[in-house]
Amino acid sequence: MATHDERPAEPERVRAPNIRDVARVAGVSYQTVSRVLNDSPSIRPETLQRVRDAISELGYRPNQAARALVTSRSRTIGVLSAQTVHYGPATATNAIETAAREAGYRLSITNISSTEYASIKSAVDYLMSQSVEALIVIAPQVRVFEALNDLQVAVPYVTLEATGLNTSHSLWVDQVQGARIATRHLIELGHTEIMHISGPQDWIEAEARMQGFLRELSDADLRTRAPILGDWTASFGYYAGIELLRYRDFSAVFVGNDQMALGFMHACREHGLDVPGDISIVGFDDIPEAAHFAPPLTTVRQNVAEIGRRAIALLLGELRGEEGLSHDPVQPELIVRESTARRR
Amino acid sequence: MATHDERPAEPERVRAPNIRDVARVAGVSYQTVSRVLNDSPSIRPETLQRVRDAISELGYRPNQAARALVTSRSRTIGVLSAQTVHYGPATATNAIETAAREAGYRLSITNISSTEYASIKSAVDYLMSQSVEALIVIAPQVRVFEALNDLQVAVPYVTLEATGLNTSHSLWVDQVQGARIATRHLIELGHTEIMHISGPQDWIEAEARMQGFLRELSDADLRTRAPILGDWTASFGYYAGIELLRYRDFSAVFVGNDQMALGFMHACREHGLDVPGDISIVGFDDIPEAAHFAPPLTTVRQNVAEIGRRAIALLLGELRGEEGLSHDPVQPELIVRESTARRR
DNA sequence: CGTTGCGATGTGTACGGTCACATCCGCACG
DNA sequence: CGTGCGGATGTGACCGTACACATCGCAACG
Incomplete structure (x- = not known):
C-alpha cells in the first residue's frame, strides 16, 4: 500500500541480542545460558566459559523487563x-x-x-x-x-x-534524645530562659525535637514557653529572630535545624547582639557548613x-x-x- | 516430604489481575482493554465505561515490565x-x-x-x-x-x-558569563587586586568560572594571578583563607561557590578582617542560606x-x-x- | 552387567502485555 | 438491494526470560 520497501535484503532494525542468540553462538541451549546468568551450580567449567565468551562477544545484556515479567519481581x-x-x-x-x-x-x-x-x-x-x-x-x-x-x-x-x-x-x-542533649548543654551553661524555634508542626521530627526540649526543661524544673513553629529555612530563622529579639527575655535558643539557626544568628547581628556573649544558640543536623557559621555553630549531629x-x-x-x-x-x-x- | 499442605481448597498465591481478567469482567476481549489503556480513538463510549469500571473494580494496574518487554521501551x-x-x-x-x-x-x-x-x-x-x-x-x-x-x-x-x-x-x-559579571562587579567597585578561589580543576564548571574571571580581568587590563583550586567545601574555603590572608595582597575575592565563600569569610573573621570593609567577596550559586551569611553574600544566581x-x-x-x-x-x-x- | 543416582543439559510453557491482521456489523451509495 | 467502507471488536503471534520437567550420559553400586 505505502512505499514498497526492499524487505529481504536488509536486516533493518538492530535487535539487541537475546539469550537465544547467546546460546547459538556458544553452541548450547538457551536454558544453559539462563543458568549461567543466574549462576546455577551445575555447569561444566568449560561450558561456562564458552557462554561467558559468547556473552561478551555479543555484548549481551539480560533484559530486565523480561526478567521482571517472568519472576514477577x-x-x-x-x-x-x-x-x-x-x-x-x-x-x-x-x-x-x-x-x-x-x-x-x-x-x-x-x-x-x-x-x-x-x-x-x-x-x-x-x-x-x-x-x-x-x-x-x-x-x-x-x-x-x-x-x-x-x-x-x-x-x-x-x-x-x-x-x-x-x-x-x-x-x-533518636530526635528526642538529640534535643535533650542540646537543651541540657544550654542548661549546664547556666541558662534558665531558653527559647525553642521548631520545624513545621506536622513534621514528626520537629515534634520529637520539641518534645525532647520540653522534657529536658521540665526535668530541670525550668520554665517552658511556647516554641515558635518555623519552616526549616534560614529566612524563617531570620524573621523569627527579628520578632523574638524585640523582647529579649531569654538568653539561649535551641533551634530545630542549622539553617534556621543561621538565619537567627543573622538577626542577632542586626540587633547588635553577640553570639554567644549575649545569646547562646544550638542547632540541629550538623550540616557541613555549620562549622563555618559566624560563630561556628554548636549543633547535634545525626548520622x-x-x-x-x-x-x-x-x-x-x-x-x-x-x-x-x-x-x-x-x-x-x-x-x-x-x-x-x-x-x- | 515436608509438611502436607491442603493444596486444592485455597487459591494460594493472589495473582495481580491482568488484562484478561479485566476483559472477562467487562465482557470484552483483552484487546479492547488494551485499547482503553492506550486510549485508542475507536471505542464505543459505553464499552469504554464498562472497561473502566472493571479496571477500578479489580484494582487493575498495567504491568510495566510486560509493557516494556513487548514495546521495547x-x-x-x-x-x-x-x-x-x-x-x-x-x-x-x-x-x-x-x-x-x-x-x-x-x-x-x-x-x-x-x-x-x-x-x-x-x-x-x-x-x-x-x-x-x-x-x-x-x-x-x-x-x-x-x-x-x-x-x-x-x-x-x-x-x-x-x-x-x-x-x-x-x-x-552560562558559567563564563556568571563569572564575568561577578568579577566586573568587583572591578566596578574599584578593586584591582582580585583573587579567585576555584572549584576542583577537573570540574568543567570550575574551569568555566575561572575562564570568565580571567577574561574579565584581562579585558580590564588588571593583573591576573593564579587561582586557588579548591574542592567546593566550606572547610576548604576556610583553610584557603587562612593561607591567603597571611600575605594580604588583594582586596577582593571571587569564590567559586557559596560554601567556599562561607569558609573564607570565617577565616576573615578569625584574622580580624571586616567583610566587606577590608575584603570584598562574591560567591556563586546563591544557595538559600547565602542571604543569611555574615555578612549576607553577594553571589551569582543560576536557575x-x-x-x-x-x-x-x-x-x-x-x-x-x-x-x-x-x-x-x-x-x-x-x-x-x-x-x-x-x-x- | 543391569540398575540406580546424579550432574549436565535440553524442551515446553507461562508471564502480561502490544501489534498485525481478521472479522463483524451497520450504513451510505450507486 | 448488492456492494463497499469504515468503525468497533476479536484472534494469533511474539517480546525475552525463568521455572518445571524431561532427557542424556556416566560412574558407582549390588
Missing part, C-alpha cells in the same frame, strides 16, 4: 521523599542508592510537592504502578503517615527520620547515611522473609563549637 | 550524578524528576563515588542494563565526559551544568531547576525524533548583598 525499591534538597534527606538518599545498588536493587525516587492527601496518593500510586517491592519514606510528616496507613501499602516499607508512632516501620535517629543504609538492610531482610531485625535508633551526638557560652 | 530516563548533596545538582534532580513524571517517564538515578573511569563505566553499565531510553549527566567533570565519549553511549543524552566542549549534548547556565526541566524537554523531543531544539544557555544573575563594597 521488579528488583526496585521505591523512595518517597519530600524536600530532597535538604541536607538530611539528600544524604540519606545517597546512602540508600549505594546500598541498594550493591544489593542488586534499583531505586525509583519520587518527590512529593505537598503533603496533601491527593499528592501522596498519587506518589504512592506512581511507585506501586512500577511494582516496587518495598518502599522507603523520607517524608516525615504526620499527614504522610496517615495517608500511608490509609492507603494500605501492600509492600514492606520503612519511614526514615521519624519517631514515636508506627515504630514497627520506623528507623530513626543519616547510616539510617539510609539500615533502611535498605531492613527491607532486603524483610523481602527475604527474615523478621524482627533491629530497629535501634541511631544515637545523635552533640558537637560543641562557639555559639554557646556560659550565661553571664 | 522502558520509559525510563537515567540520571548519572555526582555529589547529589550539593545544592545545584539536588535542585536540578528535583526538577528533572517532576518533569519526567509528568511526561510519563520514570527516573533511574545513580551516583558516582569517584571520577575513576571504572566507576563511571560501572554507573553507565548499570543504567544501560535498565535499558534507559535517555541519559542525563549531572557530573560536570572532564573525565566523565571523556568516559562518556569513550563508552559510545547508545542513547540520547545531555550533560548539565557544563560549558564549552561537546555543546551538542550540553545544557548549561538550575530550569536547566533540569529543559533537559527533560530536550530529551523527550529527541526521543520523538525532533531535532535541533534550542540549547540556549540560561543566563545567570548577580545578586548584590553586603559582602562587597567600594575599595577604600
